[in-house]
Amino acid sequence: MAKRRQRRPRQKSPTVDYRDDEGNVLTLRQSLSAGTVRKLAEGPASPATSQDDAWRRRQEMLFERLAVRWTIADLPLDDQKMLLGRYRMADAATQEWVRRTIDEHVRRHIPELAE
Secondary structure, three states: OOOOOOOOOOOOOOEEEEEOOOOOEEEEEOOOOHHHHHHHHOOOOOOOOOHHHHHHHHHHHHHHHHEEEEEEOOEEEOOHHHHHHHHHHOOHHHHHHHHHHHHHHHHHHOHHHOO
């Protein structure tokens, strides 16, 4: 039997909690891997992509990569598909709060991604 190489356990990135006016808490990773930073820094996939589509996709990618947990009305969500679905169906004010929070978080903790 071939020897199997054991994987090192992934080191979890530290997180930061952000609370909105209603008491909901968004937990974001404090750092990202170099590969993820490179991927997020890439431009649109094709020249046909509109500026708005590229901006929206980047916002979703940032949310996907950074969001660890989102506690809304004392209900914690930590499944990535559920988190993204909740973000997509949030009202405009909530999405704006999330975007501002992520922008502030990126400027503070991952400045190489700041626009």
